[in-house]
Amino acid sequence: MKEHIVDVINQIERDHEVKILFACESGSRAWGFPSKDSDYDVRFIYIHKPNWYLSIDQKRDVIEVPARDSVSIPIDPLVDMSGWELTKALRLIRKSNPPLLEWLQSNIVYYKSYSTIDQMKELEQKIFSPVSCIHHYVNMVKGNFRDYFQGEEVRIKKYLNVLRPVLSAKWIEKYDSIPPIEFQELVEDLVPAGEWKDSIANLLKQKRAGEEIYLETRIDNINEYLHEEIEHLETYAKSLNKDIPDPTEELDMLFRMALREIWDEELGELGKRRW
Incomplete structure (x- = not known):
């Protein structure tokens, strides 16, 4: 099943023009008590190309396959995939969002690329509420x-x-x-x-x-x-009265570094354009 899930991840990247940074199991399989016919609850974090962020309108920041979004290959009926766009994920980690923290703790990782997730994991305990x-x-x-x-x-x-x-x-x-x-x-x-x-x-x-x-x-x-x-x-x-430092500046920097690391070529092209 892992090979199939990775195939779907690659197809999501192609069909939706994104890069997936991390994909893991988040349901009963990750918790350690799956039944024989348990779904594969795959959750992922992704980033768009730089142009996507240069807009005055807020856009949809979730991909749900196959519930609301399609890909151009067949998907096993036991697979349920849902992903959050990176800036959404960073806003949520700023709030110590437990589902996101659980994703990062998952012992079943289907896919990880680039350094962004490691940087998020370094920050998570520091800003844990x-x-x-x-x-x-x-x-x-x-x-x-x-x-x-x-x-x-x-x-x-x-x-x-x-x-x-x-x-x-x-x-x-x-x-x-x-x-x-x-x-x-x-x-x-x-x-x-x-x-x-x-x-x-x-x-x-x-x-x-x-x-x-x-x-x-x-x-x-x-x-x-x-x-x-x-x-x-x-x-x-x-x-409880724990003082949590505001991590916004660090998270902003993390996002900018991710854009540069992942989309360096596209950023270079943006800089060459005449406005």
């Missing part, structure tokens, strides 16, 4: 908890989809750093041995066996844990 990230993860948990945990039965997948952000927030509380993307690493570090950890191991086993759509009788100790952690983490986030 624990408050923003904890709020994001807590809101994920509250939304899923409200929508899927009120009945007597709950889908296995939904349990894992709330436990992962809760443990990610707990990691931030413990280490004041970007949490790892792999769920098992979070569990091993943050969940003590015992009945609670055994319940999580059973959920993982069922999910990997392809039973994610099955309904599990509501696990009361998990529901109680979620109630307690939502309240605790919201209180903890309010107590």
